[in-house]
Amino acid sequence: MTTTHNGLAISARIKEGHHEALIKTLSQINDQGAAHNEIYSFGDSKTTHFATLAILPEERTLSGKSLPSRFLFLTSYTGDRKKHVRELAENNPEGLAEIFKHCEGFPSTITPGSIYRYMRKYTTINTFYTGFQYVTYEDVGKEYELREAIENYLDEACNEPGFKNKSALEIRKSIQDVVKSDPGLSWSTKPYKRSLRSYLKLLGPLYILGVILGVSLICCVLVFFWANVFTWIGTMIFLSFVGILVVPLVLLRINESRPFESVAKPTDKRIYDIVSREKYPIKNEMTVAGPLKRGWIRPVFLFIILRLVWFVRAFAYIPTVHTARWFQVDGGKRIVFIAYFDNTSEAYAHDFVDSDKRIRNLNLIFGNGHGFPPTKWAVIGGGRDREKYITAVRAQQKITNVWYYTHCHVGILNINNNRAIRKGLWGDMSENEARQWLLLF
Amino acid sequence: MQLLEKEDIQGLIVRGYSNFPEASFVLCGITNPAKAKKYFARLAERITPASQKPDKRAIHIAFSNEGIKLLNLSSSAYATFSRQFKEGMTEKNRQLVLGDIEYNAPEHWEWGGTRSEQIHFILMIYAKDKTVLNLVMEGEKNNFDQTGIKEIKTLDSFALPEQKEHFGFRDGISQPNIEELGKDNNAPEWNVLPSGEFILGYKNVYDQYPESPFVSRNEDPENLLPASTLYDKKKDLGRNGSYLIFRQLSQDVHAFWKYLMENSNEKDDPTEAAICLGAKMVGRWPDGTPLIKSPDEPNDKFTTDNQFGYWKEDFHGLKCPVGSHIRRSNPRDWLLTEKTHEESMQMIRKHRILRRGRAYGLPMTDTLDPEKIMKAENDTEARGLHFICFSGDIIRQFEFIQNAWIRFPKFGGLYDDSDPLIGTHYQKNGIKTDAFTVPAEPVRRRYKNLPEFTTLRGGGYFFFPGIRALRYLASLPNPS
Numbered sequence: 001m002t003t004t005h006n007g008l009a010i011s012a013r014i015k016e017g018h019h020e021a022l023i024k025t026l027s028q029i030n031d032q033g034a035a036h037n038e039i040y041s042f043g044d045s046k047t048t049h050f051a052t053l054a055i056l057p058e059e060r061t062l063s064g065k066s067l068p069s070r071f072l073f074l075t076s077y078t079g080d081r082k083k084h085v086r087e088l089a090e091n092n093p094e095g096l097a098e099i100f101k102h103c104e105g106f107p108s109t110i111t112p113g114s115i116y117r118y119m120r121k122y123t124t125i126n127t128f129y130t131g132f133q134y135v136t137y138e139d140v141g142k143e144y145e146l147r148e149a150i151e152n153y154l155d156e157a158c159n160e161p162g163f164k165n166k167s168a169l170e171i172r173k174s175i176q177d178v179v180k181s182d183p184g185l186s187w188s189t190k191p192y193k194r195s196l197r198s199y200l201k202l203l204g205p206l207y208i209l210g211v212i213l214g215v216s217l218i219c220c221v222l223v224f225f226w227a228n229v230f231t232w233i234g235t236m237i238f239l240s241f242v243g244i245l246v247v248p249l250v251l252l253r254i255n256e257s258r259p260f261e262s263v264a265k266p267t268d269k270r271i272y273d274i275v276s277r278e279k280y281p282i283k284n285e286m287t288v289a290g291p292l293k294r295g296w297i298r299p300v301f302l303f304i305i306l307r308l309v310w311f312v313r314a315f316a317y318i319p320t321v322h323t324a325r326w327f328q329v330d331g332g333k334r335i336v337f338i339a340y341f342d343n344t345s346e347a348y349a350h351d352f353v354d355s356d357k358r359i360r361n362l363n364l365i366f367g368n369g370h371g372f373p374p375t376k377w378a379v380i381g382g383g384r385d386r387e388k389y390i391t392a393v394r395a396q397q398k399i400t401n402v403w404y405y406t407h408c409h410v411g412i413l414n415i416n417n418n419r420a421i422r423k424g425l426w427g428d429m430s431e432n433e434a435r436q437w438l439l440l441f
Numbered sequence: 442m443q444l445l446e447k448e449d450i451q452g453l454i455v456r457g458y459s460n461f462p463e464a465s466f467v468l469c470g471i472t473n474p475a476k477a478k479k480y481f482a483r484l485a486e487r488i489t490p491a492s493q494k495p496d497k498r499a500i501h502i503a504f505s506n507e508g509i510k511l512l513n514l515s516s517s518a519y520a521t522f523s524r525q526f527k528e529g530m531t532e533k534n535r536q537l538v539l540g541d542i543e544y545n546a547p548e549h550w551e552w553g554g555t556r557s558e559q560i561h562f563i564l565m566i567y568a569k570d571k572t573v574l575n576l577v578m579e580g581e582k583n584n585f586d587q588t589g590i591k592e593i594k595t596l597d598s599f600a601l602p603e604q605k606e607h608f609g610f611r612d613g614i615s616q617p618n619i620e621e622l623g624k625d626n627n628a629p630e631w632n633v634l635p636s637g638e639f640i641l642g643y644k645n646v647y648d649q650y651p652e653s654p655f656v657s658r659n660e661d662p663e664n665l666l667p668a669s670t671l672y673d674k675k676k677d678l679g680r681n682g683s684y685l686i687f688r689q690l691s692q693d694v695h696a697f698w699k700y701l702m703e704n705s706n707e708k709d710d711p712t713e714a715a716i717c718l719g720a721k722m723v724g725r726w727p728d729g730t731p732l733i734k735s736p737d738e739p740n741d742k743f744t745t746d747n748q749f750g751y752w753k754e755d756f757h758g759l760k761c762p763v764g765s766h767i768r769r770s771n772p773r774d775w776l777l778t779e780k781t782h783e784e785s786m787q788m789i790r791k792h793r794i795l796r797r798g799r800a801y802g803l804p805m806t807d808t809l810d811p812e813k814i815m816k817a818e819n820d821t822e823a824r825g826l827h828f829i830c831f832s833g834d835i836i837r838q839f840e841f842i843q844n845a846w847i848r849f850p851k852f853g854g855l856y857d858d859s860d861p862l863i864g865t866h867y868q869k870n871g872i873k874t875d876a877f878t879v880p881a882e883p884v885r886r887r888y889k890n891l892p893e894f895t896t897l898r899g900g901g902y903f904f905f906p907g908i909r910a911l912r913y914l915a916s917l918p919n920p921s
Contacts, residue, residue, distance in 0.1 A: 154884050159706070164883065171883050268524045276534040281872050282851065319778030344538060346836055347845040354788045355779070386647045409871040411851030413777060438884050439757050 002198040003078050003136050005049070007128035007325045008085065010073040010119055011336075012103035014055065019069055022102035026053055026401035029099075034404035040095030042404040047077045047084045049137055050323060050340045053099070053402040054287045059334070062261060062294040062370060067330045071103050072287075073119075074338055076128070076323040078136040085123075089116040126327035127306040129316050131412045133202065134194050135419055140407045143418035146179070146188050147441075150421065153178045154441060168434035176425065191426040192419075206311045213241060248301045253377055255295040262388070263290075263371025263395040271394050278344050282411055283322060285403040286345045289336040290396035291370045299332030301378070302368045309365070318358070319351050322412050326365055335369050340403075342411045349393050352383060359383040371395055443643050445621050445636055447492035449681040449907045453501045453565065454640060454831055455491040455622060457613070457797050461499065461567040462600035463574040464799050466687075466827060467581070468552055471561040473589025474511045475919040480588035482915035488908050498577050501565040502911065503685045503903035505529075508561030513917045518656040518678065525835040526684060526902045531555050538840055540848030540859065543867045545897040552594050552689070552899035560593060560901055563687065596689065598799035598827055602809055603728075606800055607692045607824050608719070608862070608894075609811040611729030615747045615771060617793045629748060631774060631786045638838070639795045639831045642670060642680030642907075646790055651833045653679030654904070656913075665913040681907030683831040686794075686839045688900035690863060691825035694805050697894045698815045704888055716811050718888070721879050722861040724767030727811050731767070736760035751775035752782030758880040763853035766862045769846045777854045792841045794830040801827055825895065835902060850874045866891045 014022055028039060034051065035043035042051050056070040077084040089096060090112045097110040100118060107114040135143070153175065157163050166174075179185045219234020278284040292298040306326055309316065318324060324339035341348040352362045363382035367375040371392035373385035383389045410418075417440055424437040447455070458464070471477045481502070489499035504512075506527050510519060519527070528535060531547035531554060541547060547554035564581060568574035578595075585592055606612040618628040621636045621643070637645030641653040655675040656666065666676035698719070702711055705718035720726045726739035733754050734743040752774045755761055761768055768775070771793070776785040802824025806813040832838035846852055847860040850873065857873035859865060866875035877888040906914065 151887065155887055155889075158884065158886055166883060168883050268520070268527065271524060272528070272534070278534075279537060281537070317780065319776075342851055343845055343849055346538075347841060350788075350791065350837070350841065351778075354791045355784050356787060357784065384647070385649070387649055387652070409873075411856075413851060413854040414856055417854055435882060438882070439880065441885050 002080055002195060002201050003134040003139075004198045004201045005076065005078050005128075005130040005133050005135070005323070006081060007126050007323065008073075008075045008077060008081065009124050009126040009325065009327055009336075010122045011124045011327075011329050012071050012073075012100070012105060012122045014069045014071050015102055015104055018102035019055070022055060022071060022099070023401065025099055025102070026055070029053070030402045034402050039098050040092055042075075044091045045075075045077075045087055046137060047079050047087055048075050048404070049078070049140075049406055050076045050285070051402075051404040052285060052287060052338050052400055054289075054338075054398060054400045056289050056329070056334070056336070056398065059291055061291045061333050065333065067291060067334050070329060071100075072336065072338075073099070074126075074325070076130065076325075076340070078134075082120075085119050086112070086116055089113075089119060124327055124329065126325045127310045127313065128323065128325045129313050129318060129321065130323045131318070131321050132415045132419070133314065134198055135415060137406055139419070140410060140415055142187060143422050144407065144410055144414070146185055146425075147418045147421050149182060149185060150175055150178065151441060167431060168438055169429065169431050171438060172429065172434045179425065188422060188425065192423045202314050206314070209311055212237065216241070244304060248297060248304055249378060251297045252301045255293070255297050256374060256376060256378075258294060260374045261294065261370065263392055265391050266394045266397075274394070274397050274399060275345065277399065280405075280408065282409060283340060283342050283405055284344060284348075285338070285340050285400055285405070286348070287336070287338050287398045287400045288393060288396050289334060289398055291334050292332075292368050293370055293372075298368045299328060302328060302335065302365065303332055305364050305378075316361075320348060320412060321351075322415075335365075337366070340405060342413075345397075349390060353386050353389050366392075369396060443621055443636060445491070445640070445643070446681055446907075448490045449909050450491040450640060451501045451682075451905060451908065452489040452491045452493060452495070452499055453567075453797055454683055454795065454905070455619070456494070458499055458567040459600070459604075460496070461569055463569070463571050464565070464567045464598040465574060465578055466596040466598065467564040467566070467578070467592055468560045468594045468596065469562050469564060469585070470559060470591040470593050471508060471511050471589060472591050474513065476587070476589030478512060478915045478917065478919070480584055480590060481911060485908055485911045485915060488911065490908060497569050498573050499567040500577065500581075501567075501905070502562060503565070503687075503905040504562045504914070505560050505901055505903055507559050509904060509914070511561060512914050513920055514914070515656065515660055518654065518660060521652075521654040521656075521678075522904065523652065523684065523835055525840060526904060530686075530688075530900050530902050535840075538844045540843065540865045541897060543865055543869075544893055545865045547897075547900075550897060550899045553687075553901040554899065557899070558593050563685075563901075563903055596801060596827060598801045601800045601804055602807070605727070605804075605809045606826055607694050607802070607804055607809070608697050608723075609694075609727050609809045609814050610719070610723045610725060611727065611744065613796065613798070614725070614729055614745050615767065617795060619795075627748070631750075631790060632747070634790065634793055638793060638833050639683055641682050641833055642667070642677055645833060653677055653682075655679070661913065663913075663916060665909055665916065667909070678906075678910050678913065679904075680910070682910055683833060683905045684835050684839075685903040685905040686828075686830050686832060686835065686900075687903060688828040689801075689825065689898040690828055690895045691823060691898050692895050693893065694814060694824065695817075695819040696892050698811070700892060700894075702815060707886070712812055712815060715815060718879070719811065721762050722765060722877060724761045724765035727809075732761040732765070749773070750782065752785060758853075759882065762877075762879050764855050764858040764861065764878055766860055769852060769860050770842060772846065772853075775853075792838055792846075794832050794838050794842060797829040797831065799827045799829065801825055825898070831905065848874075861891060861894070863895050866893055 029037050052074040054072045058069045059067045093112045093115045100106045216234040216238035219231040220238045223231040223235045320342040322340040360379040363375045363379045366372050367382045373388035375382040618633045637643035645651050650670045655669045661676045669675035669677040701715035701718045705714040708714040728739045729744040730739040733749045750773045774782040774786045779785040805817045857876040859874040861877045875891045879886045
């Protein structure tokens, strides 16, 4: 089984005249709770970490083109995508039908199979980031319990005479004994091992791309000394790659010289409507979506950037984020960003603009969105204008109709710390390594 | 460098009046706005500007959102105040953001809460001794009846010995330095901030002018206000002013030391052990020595030391716990969510406040020596801290600190710990915030079920106007 953490994004147009009915259905789910309700209970899923159901309103691009009202069904899950979608469909096909029946293209026959095919058909590519990789829904809970059990043992052990004088390895051994003696923790007595399949699923495409680029670069050099069909093909591949990056960048730079078109500042009431929904003490969600800046190069450039980010997503880092994703809808003319993060959106929004490095990364993607402060060469400027950035985030933020989360009391740093505890529980360790491991508690 | 208009800035922003041990904060309501405005116009002449260093007394004023509304400011001008100020500290969502829930919820407050009388402004009087304070207070209060002002409550305050707070720890050591005041050449770079962080109308840490309330030109016929730096054809009502945050925190000194004595056993001597745990919770020894500089015992050399960081010196919190009060309220150069100490500093510089807090209530013992406090009988004296701070952007500075660092139990990778001193300690719906973790080798020590050592008794957001802005507010026409 793979444990790669991925995002499922289903995007479908809402049928004419069904907008209000869909809002009503989603409100019912929200009011009763996304985990368990009379329509569709995400709590029945064993593969889902988070879910968002949101309606994007009808909007217009800056050139006046209409962007239709759209329904987004998004989940973050671990494992195989097909299995995840099948699980969602089989858990309650009628419930999903109750939601998707308001969307275009929905089949008339409701079976797990038809729902499954519909969801697959309307799945859109998304660039997905996660703050915790290879950790399943079940792992989050179990590893939290493991850490709690060890903490409780340490609370007692600290008061035992002579405990402080024990070596780190001796203490680790005593922890191992406690874990072994607890039948409820027997699952953790096997050393943790990530599957090669999961690893390759996450990083395989990057390695393949790296090999292709590396070989083509070598060909590019070799062609001067040893020109043949292979070195020429390699050279063409390399030059194509450079072209894909450089040409759009130059075109974007030309586009960037257009006058900045600001976005209307949201009213206090609008901001209040959004932030007053952030009532969860540990983690919250935000949906930001809006049209791109003027010019055909914007959707093209963003498309390329999102694909590149997808390749290197395993190396990205956004503090306090559980998961985040970006994707384009409506022929690339509208960008959607969904994130689940620790604490509130105000604190989270600052994670981006308070760090010079992250401003550059932020600019690459968000710099294309309408209202985001102007950039130069895609990365310069932009989010450095904090006022405009915050205004744009709030102006483009949408009210999420439904969102679902698991393990309400576990923060992102907790998840990764619990995994590190589990990983270090078994196997050989030096005294110094054991000392470092004990600092995780 | 920007030049500060000190003659227009109320002096409390630039100095804490350590030479004035006595202070009173009079919480007032306006019963007759027309008369009250006449009082404010006269008061503007008595306000102590930053350009003066007074030797007898200082007077300052700050308005609540309700108070500003009563002065008949146009609704379009009122709308330009910050959303947090307009919503007020007790608004439901703000309560969650600030962690003002459970026993700290505003329905329990003695003033400024959801069940208390509305506060319209606060008069802040500082004096060199009790006699001067009483004289000034008498002078002001005598005016109240004839000027449509009602005294709702007066909060007294005085400086405790050795700059300590009631738990017995030296306080107020770490403050940001305002670049334009150029007082301290030895201040580390991270601690020097542009004035716009705390005073409206000047550039802030983003090299931008902060949002500041403004009026249209025709609303200022007497030309009392300066032109807005942000908006054409607007006059800056906020320039040289700030937002003042006031929170009255009562301190249960007896409960604090009782908990420490009953739960600390890291040293053989129970008194020493209690002080040691108390120091871990605060981050400094009672005399002010930072644990980073001297983790095992206080050291006279470092009692006012502020030149230290955490990233290189103490990444894991083995000297100064990650969850300690000073490390949470100003993490300096350490955020576990960041990859380097430079990135941490970049983040943290955007979230600083200028504190002007004062203690209230008689101390449990004259000297505030922890050993004596521990031996003292419990009493019924109300004591605590009037937490006062300035912030140019309430949500980015004060609320961020309170929300992400003080309140949030996951700060720094912790699990169930909010600030041990001023956090709201509770357990509800699987969320726990009442633990305190002391990292140590070979293993940490975890203290559970922390009681409420401090409780909110009142609070509010206030607009602390520049002196010209005060004159402008006083000059507003009365409704016909």
